[in-house]
Amino acid sequence: GVIEEVKRKAAYQAVDHHITNSVRLIGIGSGSTIEYVVERLLQRGKEANANFVFIPTSFQSRHLIVHNGLTLGDVDQYPEIDVTIDGADEVDENLNAIKGGGGCHLREKVVAEAAKKFIIVADYRKNSKTLGEKWKQGIPIEVISFAHTRVIAELKKLGCENPTLRMAKAKAGPVITDNGNLVIDAYFGLVNSPGELLRKIKLLTGVVEVGLFVDMTDVVYFGNADGSVSEKK
Numbered sequence: 001g002v003i004e005e006v007k008r009k010a011a012y013q014a015v016d017h018h019i020t021n022s023v024r025l026i027g028i029g030s031g032s033t034i035e036y037v038v039e040r041l042l043q044r045g046k047e048a049n050a051n052f053v054f055i056p057t058s059f060q061s062r063h064l065i066v067h068n069g070l071t072l073g074d075v076d077q078y079p080e081i082d083v084t085i086d087g088a089d090e091v092d093e094n095l096n097a098i099k100g101g102g103g104c105h106l107r108e109k110v111v112a113e114a115a116k117k118f119i120i121v122a123d124y125r126k127n128s129k130t131l132g133e134k135w136k137q138g139i140p141i142e143v144i145s146f147a148h149t150r151v152i153a154e155l156k157k158l159g160c161e162n163p164t165l166r167m168a169k170a171k172a173g174p175v176i177t178d179n180g181n182l183v184i185d186a187y188f189g190l191v192n193s194p195g196e197l198l199r200k201i202k203l204l205t206g207v208v209e210v211g212l213f214v215d216m217t218d219v220v221y222f223g224n225a226d227g228s229v230s231e232k233k
């Protein structure tokens, strides 16, 4: 469909512009748009990818790297890398992002911070002026299970009406992250100060990581509805 086509175009442009011989260590995000990043790399052939090392951000991302015969690296071997490419659930006009729709934002943020350059690839549905405008599912928050009820109570005091434990679809009970934790989705309406909200949520006892990526993004490639790609810095 149109959405998949524009995701593909955005991903291809990001790869063509940033995965060059000037980089070697590449963080691979999670979700569906990132699959087109790998698709573009594979079009170049084995030789072209031989000197790259790919660092995963989730079980899914690791499978994408291994299954496609790309060289797998580890963030412990490479705590400082050249570039990380990832998707997002929503991006505001200052390139701050909501991430975690796929429940992978903790490792994604570790690998995004490890990179000299952090690039987001997304379709037009994620392109907003202010966070919370289009993405209504809430800010994903990874929490330890022991504290999840406490965190829900504290999120309500911060102004979230209905913080919700993310339930699994193909398994009874809640989603369990790659780190063995739970996810709470907390919608706060329009987020005019994402940095302030990030800090408030992060300080709640039991919170492991928050799906707000603030002042981290270097470039965003949006696939537009008309098939064009916008590069925002």
Ligand code: DER
Pocket: 029, 030, 031, 032, 033, 034, 086, 087, 088, 089, 098, 099, 100, 101, 102, 103, 104, 105, 108
């Ligand atoms: O979970 C994440 O942060 C992912 O990047 C995800 O939200 C983006 O997913 P998509 O590329 O399938 O929209």
